[in-house]
Each structure stands twice: as C-alpha cells, then as structure tokens.
Amino acid sequence: MAYALQLTVKKIENETDTIKRFTFTSDEIPLPSFGAGAHVTLHLPMGRRQYSLVNNPLEMKNEYVIAVKKISDHNGGSGYLHECIGQGDNISVSSPDNFFPLRTEAKHHVFFAAGIGITPFVSMMAYLKTIGRSFELHYAASGERECAFHGHIQTHFPSKSTFYFMKREEKIAKLKKALQNRTMGTHIYLCGPPAFMDILLEHSHELRYPEKFIHEERFQPEVRIENPQPFFVNLVKTKKTFMVSSGQTLLNALHEIGIDVPYTCRMGVCGTCEVGIEEGDVLHCDSFLTEEEKVGKMLTCVSRGIGHIKLRL
Amino acid sequence: MSRLNGFPFPFTKDQYTYSNNSVPLDPAKTITVTADYKNELELIRKLLQKHHQRCFRSLPLSIESQWEIMLLLFNELASCNPESFTFQKMGGECLFQNHLLAEEEAFVFRDVSTIDLEPLDLVGRHVQEDLIIMGDRHDGLFLEAGQLCFPSNWSLAFVQGMEFKSIHNQVPGIQNDGFIDKVERFISKIQPGAVWERKNWSITVTNKLDTPLETYSVWGKHRQEVTCENAGDLIHLRVEVQRLFRLPMNHDVLFTIHTYLLQLNDLIQQESWLKSFYQNIKTLPEEIAEYKGISTYRTELLRFLENHMEKGRRGR
Amino acid sequence: MRHILILTEVRFKKDGLKEKELRKESGSSVELKLLDSPVDRKKIEQMLKDKPLGTMLILYTGGATRKLIRHAANSAGFSHEDVRIGKIYTGTYRIFCSQCHRINGKASLEKSIICISCGQHLEPSDHYSSFHDAYLGYPIL
Numbered sequence: 082m083a084y085a086l087q088l089t090v091k092k093i094e095n096e097t098d099t100i101k102r103f104t105f106t107s108d109e110i111p112l113p114s115f116g117a118g119a120h121v122t123l124h125l126p127m128g129r130r131q132y133s134l135v136n137n138p139l140e141m142k143n144e145y146v147i148a149v150k151k152i153s154d155h156n157g158g159s160g161y162l163h164e165c166i167g168q169g170d171n172i173s174v175s176s177p178d179n180f181f182p183l184r185t186e187a188k189h190h191v192f193f194a195a196g197i198g199i200t201p202f203v204s205m206m207a208y209l210k211t212i213g214r215s216f217e218l219h220y221a222a223s224g225e226r227e228c229a230f231h232g233h234i235q236t237h238f239p240s241k242s243t244f245y246f247m248k249r250e251e252k253i254a255k256l257k258k259a260l261q262n263r264t265m266g267t268h269i270y271l272c273g274p275p276a277f278m279d280i281l282l283e284h285s286h287e288l289r290y291p292e293k294f295i296h297e298e299r300f301q302p303e304v305r306i307e308n309p310q311p312f313f314v315n316l317v318k319t320k321k322t323f324m325v326s327s328g329q330t331l332l333n334a335l336h337e338i339g340i341d342v343p344y345t346c347r348m349g350v351c352g353t354c355e356v357g358i359e360e361g362d363v364l365h366c367d368s369f370l371t372e373e374e375k376v377g378k379m380l381t382c383v384s385r386g387i388g389h390i391k392l393r394l
Numbered sequence: 395m396s397r398l399n400g401f402p403f404p405f406t407k408d409q410y411t412y413s414n415n416s417v418p419l420d421p422a423k424t425i426t427v428t429a430d431y432k433n434e435l436e437l438i439r440k441l442l443q444k445h446h447q448r449c450f451r452s453l454p455l456s457i458e459s460q461w462e463i464m465l466l467l468f469n470e471l472a473s474c475n476p477e478s479f480t481f482q483k484m485g486g487e488c489l490f491q492n493h494l495l496a497e498e499e500a501f502v503f504r505d506v507s508t509i510d511l512e513p514l515d516l517v518g519r520h521v522q523e524d525l526i527i528m529g530d531r532h533d534g535l536f537l538e539a540g541q542l543c544f545p546s547n548w549s550l551a552f553v554q555g556m557e558f559k560s561i562h563n564q565v566p567g568i569q570n571d572g573f574i575d576k577v578e579r580f581i582s583k584i585q586p587g588a589v590w591e592r593k594n595w596s597i598t599v600t601n602k603l604d605t606p607l608e609t610y611s612v613w614g615k616h617r618q619e620v621t622c623e624n625a626g627d628l629i630h631l632r633v634e635v636q637r638l639f640r641l642p643m644n645h646d647v648l649f650t651i652h653t654y655l656l657q658l659n660d661l662i663q664q665e666s667w668l669k670s671f672y673q674n675i676k677t678l679p680e681e682i683a684e685y686k687g688i689s690t691y692r693t694e695l696l697r698f699l700e701n702h703m704e705k706g707r708r709g710r
Numbered sequence: 711m712r713h714i715l716i717l718t719e720v721r722f723k724k725d726g727l728k729e730k731e732l733r734k735e736s737g738s739s740v741e742l743k744l745l746d747s748p749v750d751r752k753k754i755e756q757m758l759k760d761k762p763l764g765t766m767l768i769l770y771t772g773g774a775t776r777k778l779i780r781h782a783a784n785s786a787g788f789s790h791e792d793v794r795i796g797k798i799y800t801g802t803y804r805i806f807c808s809q810c811h812r813i814n815g816k817a818s819l820e821k822s823i824i825c826i827s828c829g830q831h832l833e834p835s836d837h838y839s840s841f842h843d844a845y846l847g848y849p850i851l
Contacts, residue, residue: 113587116643138643182645188787263763266787291764293532352576533791551811555841607808610849
C-alpha cells in the first residue's frame with residue numbers, strides 16, 4: 082500500500098558526467114522512514130520508475146536521495162530526470178518499499194556492485210557502519226572518473242572497499258576470486274547489469290553456495306491493467322457460464338451469480354480468494370502466488386482471464 | 395451500555411468461519427488508547443514487576459527492531475493523542491512525556507546506556523497492547539522478542555525463538571490446504587509502513603485480562619463453574635485486535651495485540667450481537683470449541699443465550 | 711551438494727558414522743567430529759564460524775547438548791534450517807513445564823508426569839520447540 086507523496090526537488094548534484102544525485106524533501110509532511118536497500122517509485126510522464134535510496138536510514142533528515150544514470154533521451158525516465166527536472170520542481174513519489182533488505186541475521190555482508198548498481202549499497206554501508214556490523218564492498222566500474230560515489234566510499238569505508246577498474250577478463254577473474262572461500266554467516270548481495278549478476282550467480286552455484294545466502298536487487302514492475310477487457314468464464318463443477326465486464330472484477334462477478342468465494346484484501350496480497358484454473362490464459366496481477374502456482378491458480382480479486390477461461394468451481 | 399461503545403465486536407457472519415480475515419488499516423495505526431488506559435497500564439506494570447520472566451523475552455538479534463518500535467510507538471502516541479502524550483527528537487536525543495501518568499522518558503536513540511530496560515520492555519509500559527517482534531529471517535518468520543502480559547492461554551517463554559509455523563501448529567485445521575503457509579507468506583509480503591488488522595476471539599470465564607498458560611491452574615478451573623444461571627456474570631467475550639506492521643527500517647514485523655473483554659450480561663443488551671454470538675457458538679466445530687476451551691460449558695452457554703433471545707421475542 | 715558437518719557424542723558414534731557413509735554415497739563432502747564432554751559452547755561457535763558457506767550441520771547428541779549447539783550455531787551464522795537433528799533414540803524426551811518453565815527429562819510422551827521443580831501434574835503434548843529442544847507439557851487440573 083505504497084501511497085504517493087508530493088515532494089520538492091531540493092538539490093541536484095553531479096555525481097559523475099552521466100550520473101546525477103537528486104534530493105527530494107517536503108516542508109509539509111514528515112517523510113516515512115525506510116530501510117537500507119529500499120527504493121522509491123517516481124511518477125513520471127512516461128510511467129513509473131524505481132530508484133534505490135542512497136541515504137543512511139538512521140540519519141535521514143526528511144530527505145530522500147537517489148542517484149540516476151542517464152541512459153536515455155528525455156523521452157525515457159532517466160533522460161527526463163536529467164534534462165527536464167530542476168531544483169524547486171514538484172514530483173510525485175511513492176512511499177518507500179524494499180525488495181532488497183539487509184539480512185539482520187548475517188554475521189558478515191559482502192556487496193558486489195557494478196556501475197550504477199552501487200546505489201543500494203551506499204545506503205547499506207552507511208547503515209551497517211552506524212550500527213557497527215561487519216561488511217565489505219567489491220565495486221566494478223569502467224574507470225575512476227565513471228565510478229559513482231568513489232570519493233564518498235574512499236572517505237567513509239576505505240578499508241572495506243575494493244575497486245575493479247581493470248580490463249573485463251581480469252575484472253571477472255578477480256571478482257570471482259573475491260566470491261570464493263566464504264564462511265557460514267556470510268550473506269552476499271549482487272547489484273549491477275544482468276550480465277554481471279549472472280556471472281557471479283553462476284559462480285556461486287559452482288561454489289555450492291545455497292541460494293538463500295545470495296541476494297539480488299530485482300525491480301518488480303508493478304502489474305496494473307490499464308484498460309481491462311471483458312472475458313468469459315465457464316465453471317466446470319457448477320456448470321455455469323457468465324461474462325465479466327470491463328468494469329468488474331472476477332470476484333464480484335462470481336458473487337453476483339451466487340458463488341461465495343471467500344475474500345479479504347481485494348488487493349491481490351492475501352491469497353484468500355484463490356481459485357483453480359482448468360483451462361485458458363490468465364493475466365495475473367497479484368503479488369501473492371508463486372510463478373509455479375500461477376500455472377494452475379488465480380486470485381479472483383485482481384487477476385483477469387483473457388478471452389475465455391474455465392475455472393474449477 | 396457504555397461498555398458496548400467501542401467494543402470491537404468480531405462476528406461479521408452468523409456462522410463460524412476460519413480464514414485469514416486481515417484488512418488493511420488506513421491510517422496505518424498500530425495501537426489504540428482507550429478509557430481503560432490507566433487501569434490496564436497499572437496491571438501491566440504490576441505483572442512485569444512480579445513476573446518479568448513470564449512477560450518479557452528477547453533475543454539479542456531483536457535489538458535494532460526494538461529501538462525502531464520504541465520510536466514508532468512514542469511517535470504514534472504523541473501524534474494521535476497530543477493532549478495526553480508528547481514526543482520530541484533532536485538528533486539522537488529523545489524525550490517522551492506521558493501526561494496521563496505524569497512521567498517522562500529521556501533517552502538517546504540506540505544508546506543502551508541511557509535506558510534501564512530493553513527498548514521494547516520500556517515502550518511496552520506506555521501502551522495497552524502486548525507487543526511481539528516477528529523476525530523476518532531468510533528461512534521464515536521467528537518470534538524474537540515479546541512483551542506479553544495478557545496472553546490467552548499461551549506461554550511466551552515456550553514460544554520464544556520458535557518458527558511462526560510451529561507456534562501455531564496446535565490450532566485445529568491450521569495445516570489444512572497449506573493455510574498456515576499462506577498466512578506466513580502473506581505476512582512476509584506486507585509492505586513497509588502498512589498495517590493489517592484482524593480480530594481474534596475467545597471466551598474467558600472471569601474478567602481477567604491476564605490468562606497465561608503459566609497460571610492455567612488458577613483461572614482454568616472456573617470453566618467448570620458455568621451454569622445456565624451464572625453465565626451472564628461469569629462469561630466474557632474476549633476479543634484481540636491484532637495488528638501486523640512491517641518495520642520500514644529493520645524489515646521485521648511488529649505484531650500488536652489489544653485485548654478487550656465484554657461481560658455476557660452487557661453483550662446481550664445488543665440484540666444483533668446476541669443473535670450473532672449465539673449462531674457462532676452454536677456452529678463452532680467441536681475441535682475449535684475444544685481448542686478455545688468452550689466445550690465444558692457450551693450447553694449451558696447456549697441455553698443462557700436461548701433464554702435471552704426468547705425473552706427478547708416475548709418482550710416485543 | 712552442500713558441505714556436511716556431523717557432530718556426534720561418543721555414545722552415538724555408530725549412528726553418526728552411518729549418516730556419514732550415506733551422505734558420502736549421495737556425493738556430499740562430509741566431515742564427522744566427536745564432541746568433547748562437557749561441550750564448550752565458545753569453542754564450538756569458533757569452530758562453526760570457519761565452516762564453508764552452505765555447510766549443513768547434523769547433530770547426534772542428547773537434548774541438552776543439542777540445544778546448546780543449536781544456539782552456538784545460530785550465533786555463528788547457521789540458520790534454523792542449516793541445523794538438522796539425526797534420527798536417534800536418546801532414551802528421553804524433554805518436557806517443558808508450562809507452569810514453571812523447568813525442562814524435565816522423561817522416557818515417554820505418552821504418560822503424564824509430575825514436574826520435578828514445581829510439582830505440577832503435566833500432560834506432554836506434540837507441541838515441539840526447536841529453540842528449547844523440548845515438548846510443551848500442559849497442566850492437568
């Protein structure tokens with residue numbers, strides 16, 4: 082239930098030639114607190130974009146800070162932020178969510194970053210330093226000049242950080258080596274371009290590290306149906322057929338014809354209204370079912386059929 | 395009638411159902427201050443003083459979440475009840491003033507040398523709720539700390555450190571269709587800052603809020619004493635308003651339990667409640683009745699309720 | 711296949727060795743260590759800290775030692791599911807007294823017992839806590 086906050090751009094600073102740091106604040110409301118690894122969602126004209134917060138959660142002074150690398154022209158999110166947003170502008174920002182939390186139970190945290198993937202770790206390292214926990218950073222970039230937060234990291238965490246500016250082959254070999262010989266209590270965090278994460282992930286499999294100790298930052302795009310389409314439903318047990326109109330949920334339609342499917346949240350998060358799918362394609366919009374479960378089940382409060390579906394009811 | 399006002403009557407259907415009946419709360423509040431504040435706080439503190447081992451438990455892992463909860467609850471008390479509480483934070487320096495109890499707590503955030511108790515234990519002495527921290531570990535939810543004065547027949551000492559699933563494995567039918575797994579998954583997906591509320595009910599045969607398993611031999615025997623005549627006096631509907639909150643900073647889950655009691659004599663004043671309560675007791679599956687400790691006197695209770703419904707019909 | 715560490719008390723050495731052979735056959739790298747008596751928690755914790763990431767610990771010990779090692783393992787960074795209990799009959803069950811919290815050692819879960827500390831008549835249940843390594847005993851009125 083992230084909700085939108087109306088914030089003001091307080092500061093824009095150059096981090097590198099292609100990366101800018103944006104500071105958002107509000108004079109009216111206290112900003113919700115957040116955890117290391119959290120992100121905010123910016124509501125931009127071209128859609129919603131998620132960025133990791135780089136502040137220290139324990140020293141937040143009613144500000145959210147993000148770092149954005151320009152990877153598009155002004156028609157894309159990053160280009161728009163770089164070219165069209167200025168100090169004093171207002172921007173709509175969803176309250177923070179966190180898909181990449183620190184594991185409190187870890188005895189030692191090891192971060193692997195490449196490029197702009199450094200952002201969640203900037204917040205994590207500041208937090209861990211404040212609470213006195215053990216960590217180390219392995220950070221790959223094309224060079225010192227392109228390396229975001231290089232000075233900041235050198236100043237605050239010099240003994241805990243290793244930079245990798247060498248050629249690709251050598252870089253990969255060294256990063257792999259840094260992954261080896263880890264002991265119990267270590268949690269490993271990866272953030273960077275997919276190719277970078279895949280290489281390290283694969284190597285961690287070779288080292289027989291269980292997946293539960295390896296964490297990746299993955300932004301989950303919000304699934305929202307912009308213009309819902311009507312669809313037909315067959316109930317195979319009760320032998321009923323009906324149509325769900327574009328303005329209706331499947332759950333409502335079932336209730337209307339007297340099928341008492343239990344429900345609670347009506348937001349696709351609690352799993353109460355799940356039903357079995359007999360046949361047909363489904364547009365899943367919940368955040369509850371696993372990918373395997375989605376093959377045979379759907380949550381009727383938010384998900385919709387495509388064309389014609391058959392349900393085990 | 396004043397006892398009826400604000401009582402969180404739990405039954406929405408005329409039949410017993412067991413489900414994940416959580417609803418999102420807006421605004422997201424984790425606690426409530428009621429007219430019983432002073433009395434209950436006096437009782438809470440007495441219990442903590444006399445039976446600390448029974449009422450407070452914590453694992454070292456919970457300390458950061460404890461601090462976060464302390465700030466959260468002091469903030470919430472002050473912002474929702476500014477006439478009764480004040481909270482100021484300047485950098486790490488914090489001052490909480492409780493005007494209802496004429497007390498204040500001054501401390502430095504995350505500096506254990508500035509407080510005499512653990513943070514959860516301290517803040518728990520200013521709210522009516524029982525407070526539980528469920529640690530969100532990579533292999534599930536674990537009960538890592540709690541200040542629990544008003545349990546309904548369970549033991550904090552026994553369940554500390556336990557997995558969420560194992561804590562609940564005595565609830566009849568909870569393993570059916572992977573129900574408990576679903577609830578755990580639901581909790582583990584609650585977003586930072588969001589509060590979900592559910593109501594859980596049971597019956598106590600006294601007006602005691604503190605009915606821990608540890609003193610069952612003292613309060614449990616009253617279950618044998620219920621008759622059709624004294625049910626109105628002895629029996630109390632006990633409702634726990636339970637709220638789940640994802641701590642934004644530490645990603646653990648705060649579970650608050652606010653317990654309300656309503657004497658049956660008061661409950662039956664409201665005709666719709668009487669009817670609904672009766673239907674639910676009547677349709678309660680035997681194993682649930684056994685689990686909730688109602689089996690011993692269910693017949694007497696139903697007869698008492700039937701008599702009153704009959705009276706109501708004749709009175710009209 | 712995960713690295714496996716088996717810790718066993720001398721009295722369960724046979725069972726530990728059997729487990730080791732089975733695990734080896736399924737392709738794991740297995741290490742077996744005999745526990746000193748009495749067990750030194752600090753020493754155990756230190757030893758566990760240096761184990762490779764992904765190590766699974768299997769215990770062949772009595773209840774009290776099991777609890778101690780589990781807690782040491784948690785401090786060393788082992789999670790709940792990284793610690794497994796070997797299938798052995800130790801001759802006793804640990805019953806947690808719900809009235810005074812004393813853990814009683816008993817030969818069976820079937821019969822009711824009297825708590826050695828508070829004298830409460832208890833009925834053992836199947837409600838098991840891995841944290842205490844004990845079953846909850848409910849009061850009988």
